[in-house]
Amino acid sequence: xIPSIPQPLSFRAAYGAYVALFFVYLVMPLxxxxxxxxxxxxxxxxxxxxxxxxxxxxxxxxxxxLFHDRRLLSGIWTSFYIACWVTVLSVSVGINNxxxxxxxxxxxxxxxxxxxxxxxxxxxxxxxxxxxxxSSTIANFLETTIGLDLEFLRPSTFLVVMGQFSFISTIxxxxxxxxxxKFDTDLEEAAQSLGASKLAAIWTVTIPYLKPAIIGAxxxxxxxxxxxxxxxxxxxxxxxxxxxxxxSRLREGSTPELNALSLLLMxxxxxxxxxxxxxxxxxx
Amino acid sequence: xxxxxxSRLSLxxxxxxxxxxxxxxxxxxxxxxxxxxxxxxxxxxxxxxxTANYAAFFTEPLYWNTFMRTAMMSIMATALTLVIGFPVSxxxxxxxRGRFKNFLFLLCLVPFWVSELVRTFGWMILLRExxxxxxxxQSLGLASQPIEMLYNDATIMVGLVYTSMLFMVVPLVSxxxxxxxxxxxxxxxxxxxxxxxxxxxxxxxAMPGIVSGCIVVFMLTLGNYLTPVLLGGKDSxxxxxxxxxxxxxxxxxxxxxxxxxxxxxxxxxxVWSGLKLSRQTLTEAVG
Numbered sequence: 001x002i003p004s005i006p007q008p009l010s011f012r013a014a015y016g017a018y019v020a021l022f023f024v025y026l027v028m029p030l031x032x033x034x035x036x037x038x039x040x041x042x043x044x045x046x047x048x049x050x051x052x053x054x055x056x057x058x059x060x061x062x063x064x065x066l067f068h069d070r071r072l073l074s075g076i077w078t079s080f081y082i083a084c085w086v087t088v089l090s091v092s093v094g095i096n097n098x099x100x101x102x103x104x105x106x107x108x109x110x111x112x113x114x115x116x117x118x119x120x121x122x123x124x125x126x127x128x129x130x131x132x133x134x135s136s137t138i139a140n141f142l143e144t145t146i147g148l149d150l151e152f153l154r155p156s157t158f159l160v161v162m163g164q165f166s167f168i169s170t171i172x173x174x175x176x177x178x179x180x181x182k183f184d185t186d187l188e189e190a191a192q193s194l195g196a197s198k199l200a201a202i203w204t205v206t207i208p209y210l211k212p213a214i215i216g217a218x219x220x221x222x223x224x225x226x227x228x229x230x231x232x233x234x235x236x237x238x239x240x241x242x243x244x245x246x247x248s249r250l251r252e253g254s255t256p257e258l259n260a261l262s263l264l265l266m267x268x269x270x271x272x273x274x275x276x277x278x279x280x281x282x283x284x
Numbered sequence: 285x286x287x288x289x290x291s292r293l294s295l296x297x298x299x300x301x302x303x304x305x306x307x308x309x310x311x312x313x314x315x316x317x318x319x320x321x322x323x324x325x326x327x328x329x330x331x332x333x334x335t336a337n338y339a340a341f342f343t344e345p346l347y348w349n350t351f352m353r354t355a356m357m358s359i360m361a362t363a364l365t366l367v368i369g370f371p372v373s374x375x376x377x378x379x380x381r382g383r384f385k386n387f388l389f390l391l392c393l394v395p396f397w398v399s400e401l402v403r404t405f406g407w408m409i410l411l412r413e414x415x416x417x418x419x420x421x422q423s424l425g426l427a428s429q430p431i432e433m434l435y436n437d438a439t440i441m442v443g444l445v446y447t448s449m450l451f452m453v454v455p456l457v458s459x460x461x462x463x464x465x466x467x468x469x470x471x472x473x474x475x476x477x478x479x480x481x482x483x484x485x486x487x488x489x490a491m492p493g494i495v496s497g498c499i500v501v502f503m504l505t506l507g508n509y510l511t512p513v514l515l516g517g518k519d520s521x522x523x524x525x526x527x528x529x530x531x532x533x534x535x536x537x538x539x540x541x542x543x544x545x546x547x548x549x550x551x552x553x554x555v556w557s558g559l560k561l562s563r564q565t566l567t568e569a570v571g
Contacts, residue, residue, distance in 0.1 A: 019375045022368070023391060026449070029406025030398060032416055036409055044409055046419040093301050100298040110567075115306050117566055121499070121555050122310075123507025125524045126544050129531055130313035133320050133541060166309035227399040230509050230524070234531065246401050250408075250514065259409075262402040273397040277390070 030266065037259035044256045055260040066260045075245035079226050082157060082241055086164045086225040091218050093165075094172025095210070101173075102180045119167035128234030131163050156237035163231040168224050172217040179213035180206075212279045219276045223269055314548075321541035337542035347526065347543070354523040355550060357437070358505040361444040365452045365501050366494065368445065373456035374486070378463070389457060396450045404514045407443050408434065411515075435517035443511040448504055452497040459493030460486070495562040499555050506551050523547055 041049030042062070058065040066072060101113060119127065132155065139153035152158040183206060191201035207214075229243045236244050242261075249258055324334035341347045376388050395403055410416045411433040421427040433439060463486065471481040487494075512522035527547065530540030559566060 015371070015375065015379075019372055022372045023388070025446070026391065026395060029403055029410060029446070030395070031406075032409045033402055033406040043414070046414055046416065093305060096298055096301050100302060104295055104298060106295060106299065112302065112306075114566055115310070116302065118306075119310060121503055121551065121566070123503060123524070123547060123551055125507050125509060125527060126317075126548050127310075127313075129527065129540065129544050130317040131309060132531070133537065134313035134316040137316050137320075162309060166305070169305060223397065227401075229400060230507060233509065233528070243399065243401055247510070250401070250405060258405065262399075262405060265402060266398050269397045269399070270394075273393070 033259055033262045034266065036256050037263045039256050039259070042255055044254070044259050055256045063255070064257060066257055066264065069257065072242070072245060072257075072261060075240055075242040078157065078239045079242040082161055082164065083222045083225040085161045086168055087218050087222045089161070089165045090169040090172045090221045091176075091214060093169045094176045094217055095214065097169070097173040098177040098180045098210075102177055116170060116173060119170045122167070124167070124228070124230030125234060127166055128163050128231040131159060131166065132234050135159055135162075154237070155235055157239050159235040159237070160232050160241065163235045164225045164228050167231070168221045171224070172221055175217040175220065176210060176213045179210055183209055215279045216276050219272050219279075223272060227269075317541045318545055320538055321545050323538050325538060331538075337539045338546075340539060341542060341546060350521045350526055351523050351546065351550075353521055354506060357440070357444070358502055361441060361448065361505045362498050362502045364441065365445050365448045366498060369449055369452040369497075370456060370490075370494075373453050374460055376453075377457045377460035378465070378468075392453045392457075393450060395446070400447055400510050403447060404443060404510055407439070407446070407515060411439055411442075434515060435519070437516070440512050440516045440520060443515045444505050444508065447508065447511055448501040451500040451504060455493040455497040455500075456490060457493075459490045463489045491562055492564060495558055495564060499558045502554055502558075503551050506547065506554075 036044040037055055038051050038053070039049055039055075040052035053065075055063070056065050056067060059068045097116065101109070101116075106112075135153040139150055142148045142150060142153075187205050187209075188201045191205045192198060196204065227243060229247065232241055232244060233247075240248075246258065246261065321337055322333060322335060323331040324336045326332050341351070372392075376385060376392070380388065408415070412418070413430045413432040413434075415433070417433065418427070418431045421431065422429075467485055467489075468481055471485045476484065507524060509522070509524045509528070512520040513525055516522065523543065524547070527540050527543045530536045530543060534540075555566075
């Protein structure tokens with residue numbers, strides 16, 4: 001079953017057809033979402049009503065276009081705001097953890113490493129509710145003891161950022177640590193023997209070396225945050241991020257405006273994906 | 285300041301974010317959730333230690349059945365993802381070379397970059413009564429009237445397998461990639477047929493990839509919310525949906541926390557037994 005071992009033609013053809021079918025399965029839902037963004041009809045379904053750009057640009061109800069829909073646009077803004085915070089926080093913690101685990105020895109290091117991986121095997125819904133429960137406990141405690149009502153500890157954008165940060169940090173740590181592991185520490189020592197302080201050596205030699213991994217981790221955490229649903233659902237406050245706003249539209253049944261939005265999302269995440277591939281290539 | 289104090293200080297500074305993160309966002313919340321789950325509301329704002337929430341889970345058939353159903357369907361989805369994804373991974377890893385191989389591998393990653401919401405939306409457009417597949421079947425004369433393909437278990441399964449595929453294919457391709465062709469050739473030279481080579485050489489070699497793929501897929505499926513709810517409709521009976529109902533709709537946090545803990549226990553149990561079966565540690569499987 002490798003190219004150097006002859007196989008009957010029928011087997012090869014069947015195998016190739018299976019793989020081709022698999023890729024059809026993979027891209028089909030994405031293609032129909034994109035195509036129906038241009039359907040000149042009130043529903044994203046058959047019959048095909050002809051081509052239109054209304055679902056992007058039309059300014060009035062009932063055929064409200066995406067770029068005039070205040071609710072969805074504010075959802076995009078909320079998600080963007082959350083994703084920026086999550087990216088900054090989890091990339092910083094990721095860099096920090098990478099140095100901690102790759103460079104230092106300390107008691108209980110293995111236990112800490114295992115705990116660091118744990119968020120990856122906890123379902124997102126559970127992360128969400130546990131943070132919700134804990135922050136409410138703190139808020140209730142502060143309210144009953146010192147009469148302080150901290151609004152941000154109730155479901156809010158702050159809690160959404162915390163919830164997403166809690167597991168995205170693991171991923172940024174893994175990405176950055178993998179790159180740091182390959183770094184030749186002799187280079188840092190050379191910088192130090194040429195008169196740089198330890199911090200200056202890290203800043204001018206190690207961090208530039210880590211840059212592809214840092215950018216890659218930033219892109220991944222931005223996208224994971226932007227697209228997160230499970231954890232966000234449990235912690236969301238009055239400002240709805242895009243995924244939550246889209247979800248409620250989807251349940252109500254929606255116009256092809258949602259297809260237009262999906263197409264936009266696909267284009268942006270596709271662009272970011274290409275960018276991260278480009279950055280990764282720099283790595284080799 | 286001497287070297288040793290400086291080194292200790294920098295270690296503390298490096299440890300602080302990690303400890304803060306794990307303690308405040310992971311460990312304490314889960315401890316608190318457990319504490320809430322063993323309380324019962326006996327009057328407004330009055331709570332008492334009790335195991336009533338767990339008792340309710342075991343005595344109320346709806347809860348128990350939903351839990352078992354979610355577990356069974358997740359196991360099935362994991363198995364299907366493995367069976368469907370393995371030949372494709374093998375094809376990419378061993379049958380192809382060069383640019384085309386890289387291209388197909390990247391194509392496998394595409395759905396990951398697209399939000400799960402968009403992917404599920406795509407399946408809804410394909411499968412609904414006025415959807416693409418129903419329309420296609422009618423125009424081919426295979427169906428005389430529109431067919432509703434949403435809101436049943438098979439559809440949930442299609443969506444779950446679709447969403448999970450990437451997490452199976454990536455670890456499989458990377459372990460199969462490291463299999464030396466000469467081992468497969470040697471298997472044939474020694475008289476093995478395709479089936480024995482697969483069973484004795486390829487699968488044992490791919491085992492670490494199979495295990496880490498299955499663990500991640502199972503866990504993601506168990507904790508999935510969107511796919512079962514959107515593709516399965518109101519009666520999808522998925523356990524995460526039940527947790528959501530208790531927390532947000534019924535505002536019964538004690539029962540919801542108990543449910544959350546049970547789901548976490550099941551997921552951890554499966555992850556742990558998967559690791560034990562394959563003699564791996566968590567660090568090797570996901571790290």
